[in-house]
Amino acid sequence: MAQRGLPQSKEALLKSYSARLKDDVKSLLENFEEIVKLAKGESDSQLSRMTQCEQDTYEMHVRSANIVRAGESLMKLVSDIKQYLILNDFPSVNDAITQNSKIFRQKQAEADQKLMVLRDDMAADLYDLEEEYYNSVYKCRIAD
């Protein structure tokens, strides 16, 4: 993205997106590493074996949940970035507007042309019909 003078809030938002990305990826990695470390089982704690096992179980659960959370957060981030891009991508919006207006102008020209042709045809026909009608004996009752 071209680094123009973005407003402060936009700048902050982009930074926050970047921070979120880093945080989430870091969280994925760290939690995985921690799980692997726990799986090694080299703990020299004061606790008893069973307690340690229980603690490790819980910690692994929490860490895996954290990984899932980070993954989903990444999905959310992707969605947010998409939304941000859609809403703030002014060049593409301008393109769309230009294209739309081109299409509409073209349509307008076509419609105008068709109407002109139609008008001319109708005027010619109307002339003949008027001629015929007023020349004939049969004239309809005119409703006011």
Add this chain to the structure above:
Amino acid sequence: MAYSVNVAIEAPIENQIQEIAYDGTEVYQQPLSMSESLSKLAAKIDFGKGQDEKEEKVSEKAEDDAAAKDPAAYQSSLWPWDSVRNKLKNALTEVCVLSDVLAIAKEKRYLVLDPVPQEAPETKAMVTVYARKKALGGAAAVLLTGAERLRTSQSEAARNRTVPDFHMELLQLRKNWRLKKVGNSIIGDVSYRTAGSKYAQSGMFEVTKAEEETTSSWSPPQSPSAGPVPPKSASALKVTLPSELQGVAYIEVHCRKDDEALFSTIVTSSALGSQGPMPDMHWQKKLEAAQNVLFCKELFAQLAKEAVQLPGPIPHMVVGNQIVASILPGIQLIIGLCHSTTTNNKKAVGPPQQKKSDHDHVLEHSIHQLLREVHHKNTHHPFPHPSSGPLGPSKQRCLAGPTAVDRHELMEMSKSKTLLEQIIEQTQHFTMRRRTEYVLDTIAKEVRDPLIISHWNSINSPTKACVKVNIMTHGYDTICRTLLVIHVGKKSLKCICRDGSVMNMSYEIQELRDLLICQIQQHQITAVQALAKCMGWQTLSNSMHLGVGEVQQMGNASSCILASPMGDRLIAVRCEPQVGTHVSVAHSPRKDFFPGQLVKERKWENLGGCFKEVRWDKMEGKNFLNKMELLMASLTSSS
């Protein structure tokens, strides 16, 4: 808690009275020495009470109760020896515990202290491995569940290719509408403000993600007999509009005559409800409808404002959602705003209308067009000519100086008409055109003999039209035709006649009718003369505005006298607009000449006799000119 309060310990100035003797002498108590007073004060310390009070104070603190209520407790904290006492007490407790432990360790009578075995039980290694395995399995299950959820959502999106993605729809929406993000919600705008509108009402709407109910709507299979299935409005987007922008709105324009009932029944149109927007309509349609509602509201508000402000001989009325403006005597223009909401599915309010087909599409269209022009003007200012000049004045005004425009023209330039004035002018023109059409057609129907052929010009403006009227006789159209051009304006008619004279007429159609009837009679006389020329007859006299004869109700009678090639026959034709034509014939020399007292000589018979009227209705011939032709032919003598 230790408070550093300086406590001065000193004996009171006055000794306490120990005893008062009967004789009144007071026996004073001996003042306490320093050590005595210290021991006395120490004796006052109640250790148990202090402990209780302390606990009570802690609980009181937790309850956040006012400690001041209990002055004793409050005072205890201020006790100068408190910290000393506490520390001493703690030290005592610990020393006691230590001595107990030591005693137990030493005595070994009841308990034995044993060292904790430090070696890890190798026999339990497998257990820990299993425990780890289980823990890892749990963690893996959590991860798999999460991954499964992600995969499901992905495959769901891939499977429902027909259902567009939220972001794709948002992109489509963004391409067509203005959107911005406010906080966590996406707000859009349907108002015409960027296109030059200055209407105050906002057209905000909110874009949200639609809930996943599309799957349920997919499940019932469509019966094949149902024919073409309407496209499913399974949109991932949901657009929420404010209630005042929902529904369908339109502006209805009527022309009404005064004699029609002022209060007609309100026709509730069932068609409107059925074609109204469904709640699950596609967002594009929904937004377009909302935009239309906003536009109609703006248009009506603008017109209503102008109607109130516009001074006029007959003030315009704004009643409810209806504007009544009188345009010509007896003709009123009614502009109504209809807004139907889908929620109650009935016409909320509508002007009294005669028929559904009665309203005028053309005027409705042009009223829309006028507001669009206003919008366009608001955004498209002409560029200032010197680039430093003010923005706003038109190009015409820039050229006013070089082209030497006078004050009057400048004033004209600065005038601008309001929407209502413009639409009133258009309606006036519309009415005038209708009336002119009516007059022309009725006359063409009533008057059979000269044919009246009118041709409407196909190129016209909303306030100006032109019709060419051709009067001619069937079969004799090359001999004579009378052309009239009628310009239909806003409140007047201008007719340019054959002889170049210009007639200006008001909006009363009778004037046009009278003019046409006069023109028809004049046409007859002119045509007779042209015919006579072809037949070899001579025109002896011709008068378009005959001064003799009885006075006509309108116009003047016209006449001509024709002589046969030999000069022995005369035909006199007199056309009166109201009565019709009279044709008389005379012979010269007259057949019934008898010499009288005054006119004795025979030569006077050549003067011609008195005219005898021809019974015109008994004449052979299809029309007037044909009859005249036959008459002339029969009167022409070869010798």
